[in-house]
Amino acid sequence: MKRILNFFRRRAEPIATPAEKERMRINQMVLAKAMETTSPALKRIDLVPYEPPRGVVPADQLKSVMAMDSTPYDFLNLTGFSGGFPGYPYLADLSQRGEYRKMVSRLAEEMTRKWIEIKTIGEDDKSDKVAQLNDALKRYKVRELFRQAAEDDGYFGRGQIYIEVKSPRGTVASDDQNELSSPLFLAPEKIAKGSLVAFRKVEAVWTYPGAYQSTNPLKADYYKPQEWFVMGQTVHTSRLMMFISREVPDMLKAAYNFGGLSMSQIAEPYVNNWLRTRNSVGDLVHSFSLTILKTNMQATLSGVADPDLFTRIDLFNKIRDNRGAMAIDKDSEDIGQINTPLSGISELQAQAQEQMASVSSIPLVVLLGITPSGLNASSDGEIRVFYDYVKDQQESIYQDNLKKVLDIIQLSEFGEIDPDITFGFVPLYEMTKKELAEIRKADADTDGVYIDRGVLGPEDVRKRIASDPDSPYHALELSDDFDAEDEPDEGAEDDPADST
Secondary structure, three states, X not given: OHHHHHXXXXXXXXXXXXXXXXXXXXXXXXXXXXXXXXXXOOOOOOOOOOOOOEOOEOHHHHHHHHOOXXXXXXXXXXXXXXXXXXXXXXXHHHOOOHHHHHHHHHHXXXXXHOOEEEEEOOOOOOHHHHHHHHHHHHHOOHHHHHHHHHHHHHHHOOEEEEEEEEOOOOOEHHHOHHHHOOOOOOOOOOOOOOOEEEEEEEOHHHEEEOOOEOOOOXXXXXXOOOEEEEOOEEXXXXXXXXXXXXXXXXXXXXXXXXXXXXXXXXXXXHHHHHHHHHHHHHHHHHXXXXXXXXXXXXXXXXXXXXXXXXHHHHHHXXXXXXXXXXXXXXXXXXXXXXXXOOOOHHHHHHHHHHHHHHOOOOOHHHHOOOOOOOOOOOOHHHHHHHHHHHHHHHHHHHHHHHHHHHHHHHHHHHOOOOOOEEEEEOOOOOOOHHHHHHHHHHHHHHHHHHHHOOOOOHHHHHHHHHHOOOOOOOOOOOOOHHHHHHXXXXXXXXXXXXXX
16 A cells, blocks of 8 residues: 555655745746737627718707617627627728728629620610610710629628709709609609719718618518618608618618628628738748747746846847857857748638638639639639629619619600610620530521421521621621522513624
């Protein structure tokens, strides 16, 4: 038994005496110096009521308007709500970073790159109206404004375009408060011929919702503002076209100023991770070796202030490079070096970059110009999926607003809305010349079979080829006059002048 007890006694941890504890105390100045490089913790954003900038809502109506917000902010924050609206100034600051701007602007450019094609229904020739509408779309810069609205949606969560028209009295709506607060009906009585003035983009920070219904979810106007305050003016909702691609739940709409989630807010954790990884990799490459100065630490570990220690270390860091030299004491000091392995760093950095691209639903080759590597690697599949995503975004964000724009332009240009005029988004994917040639060869073989079996005639195929804008024979002359010119005149032989 004694041997067992002695065995454990020999392995017991030594107990430091009070004198030894006092001798190992670190001086507070040394701790303060070491804490200077500690990074601050991230601050959580609580969900709070949104307050518009001064001047957006008239001062005498601000309290009554904000009192309509019945969101239980205290309850949401107490139940562990993840975060709230960061505010337009903060989102505007994020838009200055290249990572956020690249995501937002690239998607907005793709949504308007090929734009739309105005089409007609029926057999009536309406090419003049189509050409006039195309000219009007360019004159009012609709394509550019829709791109800017998509960018505002990406930066701030909401894009808006104001419709400026003249009232039936001839005054501009923005100068007539009575007209501005009245509904804009799509009728010749409200929008007379030549009354359209312009379309203008308005950033979300300058607008604030007016009256909205928040008591009966069964109503059509539930959480849908019927009017907006725009720098002190009341504007009816029908005069502002909204662009919101990522709507928030009804409980959060008031806190988000009735906008949606911005791309910047969604991508912020991924961008921060990318920036932190990129900076860490840069710091690691810059100083991948750790130099250890073995010197006398007795004064520091005994609790005595030793400012010369950090002065000596700072001196070494300032002259630390391949051309520098450090003088040390031969007997009491020594220098050692530990190198950090750099293998696998490029993969970690690439993964952080790919995660940043994934949240925006934009392929790496489109967002960053990075092509896939490896045998037979191709980005065609990813690009096609991205184009399908862009088409869905066009239909969900642009479709209704474009229909409204075309109706307003028709009322201003023609005095009426033609129901046979419609539009469609031009596909983004472009086939190669080889793919187009293969399609034309297959169509030609099919047409030959139909002609041989009597299903179609040569003139039917010729009309189809001439009317196809992608055909090399587009606008082919369909008249048969040239056939008569090639045939000899039946009465030529009986003409005595020709016989001579």
